[in-house]
Amino acid sequence: MDRLRVAVVGAGRWAQRAHVPGWQRDERVEVVALVDTDADVLADAGRRFGIGRLTTDYRELLDDPSIDVIDVATANTAHFEVSEAAIEAGKHVLCEKPVHRDYRETRRLAEAARAKGLKTKLGFTFRYAPAVRYAKSLIDAGFIGTPYVFNGFEQNSQWIDPATPMRQVDPDADPAVLATSSIEGYGAPIIDIMHWWADAGLTSVVGTMRNFVPERVVRATGRSQRLNIDDGDMWICEFDGGMLGSIQSSYVTVGNLPGIEARFYGSEGALIVRLVEEAGICQTIRTATKDDVEFVEREIPREFFPPGGDSAEDWDSLFYANLCADFTTELLDGGDVNQGDFAQGALVQETVNAFEASFRRRAWVDFPLADDVAGDVA
Template structure:
């Protein structure tokens, strides 16, 4: 295989801002089909990105031998169904998070793909930010020494205004019971970075979540209503290498998109990465050492960027270009490498499931969860 042929399922906002631009800038890739149940959105995206074949039912691309990869960029409720069908049809799969709200179902698909020699990838956009990749290379080289502390934030003010229509929520959910929202939709990528940088096993978690904006407009209904969802949360995590970590997520915290910050402290040094569209760029990395404790900004080497890219680009297209290029390399090379895959997605979802269990029980929760979801 010398060229990867991709069918993108979903032609909405995120597909047009991240997925389709990401695939389009890689000369090793051809987007051969686009699928969406909305014919208007489908036609607009196909024209914008020059996709010749369009379908309104994803099943129409599964038996197509010219399709190597199915990219699932649909609403959350369709992720598991489309991913499972694509794996059963022998396709590599990129899927937006979460694959499923129960980590065991995500793990089941990870195992199904592995048994067929297929590669999978989750839409963990921020692990592919050049600043995050550079930080990981420093950590692997021993820059921080023995890890002590990790602090992870994913927060911005995307839905601080209750008049901004809220997506991906159930308007019929019981308002008496708070539902996970920010920690699942926003928290997953920073949880992924926490696990990736920690390089150790998570053993226990505790934390809480809150609903700060009690009523808001729901996109599905166009009406303002009581919506008891987690729009801000905090968690503490313990690892088997004695690392202690914290996670905080919110989409009602004032700040610029995407609002990621990852801080890693150890015996020899520390790394702080910030991903936010501010001050003319979208990312920074600052480091300090025990001998020079003042944090200074570092230049990000060109090797961590897509060809010709800079930090002045929009964050979504820049970071997703790296994600698509990474998946393309993994598939075309044919080796065992497959980072950020469904197994990693299952680990992140298990962490989220443990967070929720901790909140419901008002207690520490140990991992692995076993039968708990």
């Protein structure tokens, strides 16, 4: 192949902000079809992006041999169904997170895709930030030395105001049981970066969750009601080789969006990547060494940006353009490289499930998860 033909399933806000523009920015890609169950949203998106093939049923596209990639940008509840059907039809798949709340189901899809010679990718947007990619290159080159400590933060104040409408994740949820929310929807990107940078086996976790704002306006009804969900959490992780990690995620902590910060400390150096829009810049990287301990900002080399991209660009368009370009290169090159795939998604989801199990049991939980533990929280 020298060109990819992509169908985007789900034409809502995030598809229009990130997915479709990300694909269309790459001259090697053509977005040939859009799918959405809302005919009005679908028509508006088709006009906006100049896409003529529109359908409300993604199944109509699965037997089309000219379509190479199915991009799943639907609501979470449809991620697994569409991804599974696309893989069964022989399509490469990009899917927003999570593929499934049970990491074992995500892993099963990863194995099914691999058996068919297909590639998959998760919407881990922040992994593809130029600053994060540059940091990974420094880590791989030995800048950190022996890793000691990773600190990850996903902080924003998107729902600190209880009047801000929120989608009710599960209308039938037991109000007496605190449900995962922030750590699963917002913590996943920083967990992904932790695993990617550490490149070591996770061995055990412990932590807790909180519901700081109990009464919220529900988007579907416009009324305030009790939503017993995790809107703040903190976790400690142990890795093979002795490295320690910590994760904090919340959407009631004051700060700008997207609000991710990753810190990595080792025997030779340290680095801090901050993906927060400040003074018109969406990302920074600062480094220090054991011989020069004051952190200084580094310029991010051009090779880590998409064509025409810079740090003054909106974070979603910049980072997602890199994601789409990375997947395009992986597919057109035809080699074995496939970063941030469904197997990585399964690892991140298993970590989330381990965090939840630790909170439920009020104890350290071993990793990988035992089947009985996984069954309790999946």
